Amino acid sequence: MSKPLEQTTWQEVELGGLLREPGSARAYRTGDWRSQHPVWTKSRCIRCGVCWTVCPEPAIIEEPGGYFDMDPNYCKGCGICAKECVTGCISMVPEEE
Amino acid sequence: MEKFGYAQSQKYDTYASRLMPREEFFTSGHRSCQGCGEALAVRWVCKAIGKDAIIAHATGCMEIVSSGLPQTAWMHPWIHVAFENTAAVASGIDAALKILARKGKLAGAPPKVVAMGGDGGTSDIGLQALSGAMERGHNFTYICWDNEAYMNTGIQRSSSTPFGAMTTTSPPGKESIGQSTWKKDMVAIAVAHNIPYVATACPSYPFDLYFKVKKAIEMPGPAYIHVLSVCPTGWRSATDLSVRLGRLAVETAVFPLYEVEHGRYHLTVEAPRLRPVKDYLKPQGRFRHLREPELDFIQRMIRARYELLLEKCRQPYGEFATVPFTPEPEQEVA
Amino acid sequence: MAKAKTKPARFHREGMEVSIAVSHAVQLARAEAIAAYPITPQTHIVEHLSSLVADGQLEAEFINVESEHSAMSACIGMSAAGARTYTATSSQGLALMFEILFIAGAMRFPIVMTVANRALSGPLSIWNDHSDIMAARDIGWLQVFVKNGQEAFDHTVMAFKIAETPSVLLPMIVNLDGFILSHVVEALEMPDQELVDQFLPPYSPRHVLNPKAPVTMGAFAMPEIYTEVKMKHQVTLTNAAGRIQEVWDEWGQLTGRQYYPVERHLTEGAEILLLTMGTLTEVAEIAVEEMREAGLPVGLISLRQWRPFPFAALRAAVGDAKLLIVCDRALSPGGAAPPVLAEVRSAFYTQAQRPDIIGYIIGLGGRDVPPEAFKDIVAKAREEVTTGPTQEFHLYGVRG
Ligand SMILES: Cc1ncc(C[n+]2csc(CCOP(=O)(O)OP(=O)(O)O)c2C)c(N)n1
Ligand code: SF4
Ligand code: SF4
Ligand code: SF4
Ligand SMILES: [Mg+2]
Numbered sequence: 001m002s003k004p005l006e007q008t009t010w011q012e013v014e015l016g017g018l019l020r021e022p023g024s025a026r027a028y029r030t031g032d033w034r035s036q037h038p039v040w041t042k043s044r045c046i047r048c049g050v051c052w053t054v055c056p057e058p059a060i061i062e063e064p065g066g067y068f069d070m071d072p073n074y075c076k077g078c079g080i081c082a083k084e085c086v087t088g089c090i091s092m093v094p095e096e097e
Numbered sequence: 098m099e100k101f102g103y104a105q106s107q108k109y110d111t112y113a114s115r116l117m118p119r120e121e122f123f124t125s126g127h128r129s130c131q132g133c134g135e136a137l138a139v140r141w142v143c144k145a146i147g148k149d150a151i152i153a154h155a156t157g158c159m160e161i162v163s164s165g166l167p168q169t170a171w172m173h174p175w176i177h178v179a180f181e182n183t184a185a186v187a188s189g190i191d192a193a194l195k196i197l198a199r200k201g202k203l204a205g206a207p208p209k210v211v212a213m214g215g216d217g218g219t220s221d222i223g224l225q226a227l228s229g230a231m232e233r234g235h236n237f238t239y240i241c242w243d244n245e246a247y248m249n250t251g252i253q254r255s256s257s258t259p260f261g262a263m264t265t266t267s268p269p270g271k272e273s274i275g276q277s278t279w280k281k282d283m284v285a286i287a288v289a290h291n292i293p294y295v296a297t298a299c300p301s302y303p304f305d306l307y308f309k310v311k312k313a314i315e316m317p318g319p320a321y322i323h324v325l326s327v328c329p330t331g332w333r334s335a336t337d338l339s340v341r342l343g344r345l346a347v348e349t350a351v352f353p354l355y356e357v358e359h360g361r362y363h364l365t366v367e368a369p370r371l372r373p374v375k376d377y378l379k380p381q382g383r384f385r386h387l388r389e390p391e392l393d394f395i396q397r398m399i400r401a402r403y404e405l406l407l408e409k410c411r412q413p414y415g416e417f418a419t420v421p422f423t424p425e426p427e428q429e430v431a
Numbered sequence: 432m433a434k435a436k437t438k439p440a441r442f443h444r445e446g447m448e449v450s451i452a453v454s455h456a457v458q459l460a461r462a463e464a465i466a467a468y469p470i471t472p473q474t475h476i477v478e479h480l481s482s483l484v485a486d487g488q489l490e491a492e493f494i495n496v497e498s499e500h501s502a503m504s505a506c507i508g509m510s511a512a513g514a515r516t517y518t519a520t521s522s523q524g525l526a527l528m529f530e531i532l533f534i535a536g537a538m539r540f541p542i543v544m545t546v547a548n549r550a551l552s553g554p555l556s557i558w559n560d561h562s563d564i565m566a567a568r569d570i571g572w573l574q575v576f577v578k579n580g581q582e583a584f585d586h587t588v589m590a591f592k593i594a595e596t597p598s599v600l601l602p603m604i605v606n607l608d609g610f611i612l613s614h615v616v617e618a619l620e621m622p623d624q625e626l627v628d629q630f631l632p633p634y635s636p637r638h639v640l641n642p643k644a645p646v647t648m649g650a651f652a653m654p655e656i657y658t659e660v661k662m663k664h665q666v667t668l669t670n671a672a673g674r675i676q677e678v679w680d681e682w683g684q685l686t687g688r689q690y691y692p693v694e695r696h697l698t699e700g701a702e703i704l705l706l707t708m709g710t711l712t713e714v715a716e717i718a719v720e721e722m723r724e725a726g727l728p729v730g731l732i733s734l735r736q737w738r739p740f741p742f743a744a745l746r747a748a749v750g751d752a753k754l755l756i757v758c759d760r761a762l763s764p765g766g767a768a769p770p771v772l773a774e775v776r777s778a779f780y781t782q783a784q785r786p787d788i789i790g791y792i793i794g795l796g797g798r799d800v801p802p803e804a805f806k807d808i809v810a811k812a813r814e815e816v817t818t819g820p821t822q823e824f825h826l827y828g829v830r831g
Contacts, residue, residue, distance in 0.1 A: 005167060005655040010662035016539035017166055017660050018638055019647035025126035025170035049114030053303055054340045056137035057125045074125035078132030079337030086111055151640045166656050169647035174640035176511050177649035178504060178534055185501035189466060189508020192492035196463045196514055208642045229497030
């Protein structure tokens with residue numbers, strides 16, 4: 001079912017509502033939900049990866065060089081990464097309108 | 098000190114994260130609330146069970162946030178049937194895999210079977226199905242996401258809701274302090290089934306959780322893991338505290354991390370000095386109405402129960418012993 | 432058994448309890464996974480299956496679940512993992528499964544289930560009527576009724592083939608009357624394994640839970656798509672009628688026993704028709720034969736296929752009869768009519784020419800229904816037609 005739901009006909013519904021594409025939820029962007037986002041101060045980052053470990057989405061990606069950043073498509077702005085960062089190098093910044 | 102607390106309470110050093118598998122099996126795009134500890138738990142449990150597994154999931158938050166047509170956040174073969182029957186569905190999968198393997202209809206080793214459900218789906222409505230499946234000895238691992246209430250339906254109390262907590266069906270009032278019963282000890286119930294592996298875990302200790310799940314999965318027979326999962330929505334706590342609160346639950350002995358392997362208790366994360374329980378309760382709005390006498394009672398109960406647990410951990414023998422049954426060859430009578 | 436050099440006979444005749452015959456059908460169908468919980472009068476079926484598995488005569492996994500709710504749940508797990516799956520239940524057991532029955536239908540798992548029909552509590556009654564299955568008529572399964580042991584055997588084997596058809600993939604219930612049928616001893620013709628293997632190839636599921644090709648089963652539906660999912664189920668179930676008849680025809684070719692969704696007995700020239708289901712059919716046959724001999728233009732039609740409801744076949748069987756007497760074995764308290772009557776009436780509502788339709792509820796909770804009862808009912812119905820209907824339906828034989 002690649003069509004939007006409201007255009008899908010009954011003939012196009014998969015057998016028993018089956019979903020064949022694992023991880024297809026990635027098409028849904030939860031990034032729209034956030035009102036703040038994390039910002040990394042790389043000079044203080046020790047590249048330990050704890051922030052990556054604690055993100056529930058997950059919405060933290062590793063950049064070349066071993067530093068981390070948020071994935072704006074999915075970060076919901078919970079602030080866990082900032083709270084748990086071992087050096088305190090992540091700060092939460094309000095989303096701009 | 099506070100900042101480095103994360104690394105300190107681990108057996109592994111700060112850089113352990115680097116050694117963990119990067120592949121995600123519970124993908125982004127799931128619709129949990131911000132800062133959902135349960136989603137974080139799912140993420141790590143799914144990493145630990147690895148590719149070669151089938152998941153049966155109960156109705157509840159983690160099902161609803163992940164599997165609305167036409168999208169799924171699951172990378173595993175995954176089935177949701179109903180609220181209270183996940184362990185039974187898993188027993189069916191286990192049985193089918195056994196017979197298909199015997200008949201040579203499976204290519205390779207049978208996949209692992211994992212059942213998952215919330216505290217309501219586990220300790221209340223699904224308890225019978227779970228008890229049956231554990232008693233029958235199916236080869237499966239059951240994971241309980243314990244966010245201490247029926248969150249999916251709007252924060253109603255469950256038997257796993259802690260004493261004093263406010264939920265929408267255990268509201269504090271003139272005649273009530275909130276939840277008036279002590280949290281059901283699901284772990285003890287699982288242990289009473291004499292299964293090979295039972296453990297508590299929390300995603301605030303992701304490596305502890307990861308290796309427990311790995312152990313459970315590899316263990317033949319039933320295994321049960323009870324995962325404390327912080328729910329900022331239901332606990333009325335700040336979204337950024339979800340990992341911190343899990344750690345506080347462990348450091349206050351509200352939720353000790355231990356395992357019971359073949360009946361033998363073992364504390365996996367030791368707190369050198371317990372923090373006062375208040376440290377854990379205060380940041381949560383669901384306990385805001387509690388006064389000193391209740392807080393004191395909770396502190397004493399937690400302490401007493403923790404002592405009991407330590408006592409069990411000190412026992413030289415397990416609570417039960419699992420002895421494999423090997424029939425004697427029949428003797429010819431001369 | 433004597434060892435013959437030539438190809439052995441494809442059938443043999445044997446007397447056995449019908450429950451045992453059903454379990455042999457499951458064995459010959461090579462069911463691979465069974466989950467069941469005992470309840471009277473289904474017990475003999477699952478006991479015998481247990482011993483077939485224990486003796487290695489049936490290569491299957493048998494789970495002794497802790498409830499029927501778990502039985503149906505485990506069956507879904509079994510079927511989802513790709514095993515040919517069977518279970519059996521009755522009455523309270525079916526009621527306890529209720530929630531999961533709908534899900535098995537909607538998720539399209541070709542589970543086969545025998546329901547040894549029994550009254551629902553309360554008051555508790557272990558005896559036969561159809562109140563259990565009629566409460567579960569909308570579960571989205573294929574459903575048939577049988578009237579004797581041979582039919583119970585045949586339809587159990589055929590159910591696997593129908594249910595597993597790729598264009599069908601729906602669970603199927605074979606209803607047989609508890610005690611009246613499940614516990615009687617009958618002589619029946621059993622095909623050999625080779626014939627059944629020829630008729631019923633191994634199950635090759637269209638989708639399974641498999642890490643090599645992961646799928647998500649049991650996703651939830653928002654209002655935008657729920658109706659479409661339901662429509663797909665409805666159309667598939669309705670269209671399954673064609674496949675059902677095809678499989679019945681094929682079995683008919685092999686065994687000489689031909690089945691239809693609506694079957695007729697002495698309907699030629701009949702102005703009055705009785706309609707029955709299950710074992711009542713055999714009793715009504717006797718009554719109809721005697722009435723015919725006495726010169727009454729009475730015939731009998733029996734409803735074998737309950738889901739999908741055979742509208743066209745029913746209308747054809749009724750033809751231009753003037754009076755149709757529908758015999759139900761369940762009550763719909765406070766409802767417009769008992770279940771079968773309600774559906775039969777609605778089947779004729781749109782017809783320009785339709786018979787008078789009168790409903791009788793009989794044989795509740797194991798109450799005996801002798802042939803005389805049908806004669807009495809016909810007499811009463813004929814009178815009612817002349818005087819006009821006295822009530823929506825009648826509870827036959829009730830005292831007071
Ligand atoms: C038989 C049945 N009763 C009630 C419900 C409604 N219901 C769905 S999820 C749920 C609560 C789930 O709570 P829990 O298992 O703790 O999971 P959580 O959502 O908290 O993760 C309830 C009551 C249901 N789906 N089925
Ligand atoms: S704010 Fe929350 S969602 Fe965003 S990256 Fe940090 S932990 Fe992940
Ligand atoms: S937790 Fe902090 S220090 Fe460690 S990698 Fe993330 S941002 Fe860098
Ligand atoms: S209600 Fe709680 S458990 Fe459910 S998704 Fe929201 S935060 Fe997670
Ligand atoms: Mg819960």
